[in-house]
Amino acid sequence: EIVLTQSPGTLSLSPGDRASLSCRASQGVDSYYLSWYQHKPGQAPRLLIWSASRRAAGIPDRFSGSGSGTEFTLTIRRLEPDDFAVYYCQHYGTSPSITFGQGTRLEIK
């Protein structure tokens, strides 16, 4: 099973800053099956990025995904107050084996 490790656990930034969130896979994965989500307490998680770099419908271009192999990054430019949330990466593998990272909490500094 692929293990996804996200870092940092918590990221403290200010509105207007740029956020860079990391997702590391325990072994190389096909980037087609790597996704990112935003989750706020009491709300439905929201798909941000699919296939490592493709924005989901309605997601602003301040959000971007990149990476391949074992290293993936979610970048959020010009942070807005509504962006402060928990972010998860997720991978679909064969068998199937669907796993999530443990999450990165983005908090206001």
Added chain:
Amino acid sequence: QMQLQESGPGLVKPSGTLSLTCSVSGYSMTSGYYWGWIRQPPGRGLEWIGSIYHRGTTYYNPSFNRRVTISVDTSKNQFSLRLNSVSAADTAVYHCARHSYPSLGGSGDFDWWGQGTLVTVSS
């Protein structure tokens, strides 16, 4: 706009069965996606439970050791989760979601989610 809404008992006794239903509105479940259940225990991350296609094909997370059954009722545009032999470790917020499954050309992501329902396992 599509909406998914989870429903079911919020309290289940240990060794009992957890039963939840996801009602889908604004989209027909027969239109080419899988439908999944994901949970989040308190203070922990997300965990995939399983997914189902409208024709009944299911895939489950092996870690649930055959305790789980997911079924679908296309006449009601709903799908359901049953988890047997529950313990306190099964206390979690349970989400349902539309699953863009690779066998149907998707990338394995969950692109629409319900907001979740808390199920507590306690006597």
